[in-house]
Amino acid sequence: MKNIEEQMWKYVSGTCSAIEQEELEQLMTHQPEYRALFQEISATHLALMQLELEEPSMSFERNVMEQIKLEPLPSRFPQVDQRIIRGIAGFFALSILSLLVYAFYLTDWTQAALNFKMPEFNWDIHFNKTILSAFLFIDMILGLYFLDYLLRKKWQAK
């Protein structure tokens, strides 16, 4: 009976196969209990279909639109992660620090009262032309990426 009930539900909602449909129709014609079950299920199905949708409050649409006004325009490009921004900032900070260290290294400390001498360090190995080009190239890429981010943000704000 339970299986028949399941098939009846499928029958009234039009999701059963043609064979199942025929079998059920046969059953309903010859057995009054199945006809009664069909009528019961059919009535519930109809009532479910006719149930009215609930209404949200009158201010619903306005509330959503107010929230949306604060949002940037939806974009296929993902929002730039804050970690990326921090990463770029960290990279530039590190570069400045490196330059400062280099500047300190070039300073002639012997002229001062301090008789301090920096340890020997072969900069030519580490700061050759290739490294410098790569450094400038990465800088340029990061600069363009950041410029793109700023321009897009500015465009979205309009």
Add this chain to the structure above:
Amino acid sequence: MQNKESDVELIAQVLAGKQGAYAELIKRHQRYVFTLALRMAKNREDAEEIAQDCFVKAYRSLANFEQKSKFSTWLYRIVFTTAMTYLRKKKLETDSIDEEDTQIQLAGAVSDLAADCVERQSKYVYLNRAIGQLLPDDAAIITLFYQGEQSLEEIGKALQMEQNTVKVKLHRARQRLKVQLESLLKEEVKELI
């Protein structure tokens, strides 16, 4: 419900920068979204919050809507996951709810119209109340199938389930609904006696 193209056109307008077109999408789907949220949350205030949140979330990811399904199916998926997360956060009792104050708050009350109208109305009131006493996912499946105009395949997409699982769940939900209806009607008869 409007056809798919119309929704798609509105989405294209929103993506092109016409934010106002989104208001039309809200107008078109707010009752479906709210009904689904209400059936799951069992409370109008929570349902309104969930529904608003869903529309904002949908707006944020509108560009990621790939049009592989109907916009409504995509939107109901957001409603389902948002409502489930909300319910989990609120640690709501998800078992059948018997208390009168926690029962679904119906918008349409039985009015003193003609007798047949009252009879029809009360049938819907009982049905609504019975749905309100179902588990959130059972209520969601019933709502999507009968009121959300979604096929089994679309419900599967919305609830992230296999079509066969949806079939089984829908049948179980109907059975539970029948039990709830019978129980409600028995109580009513007892009260009358």
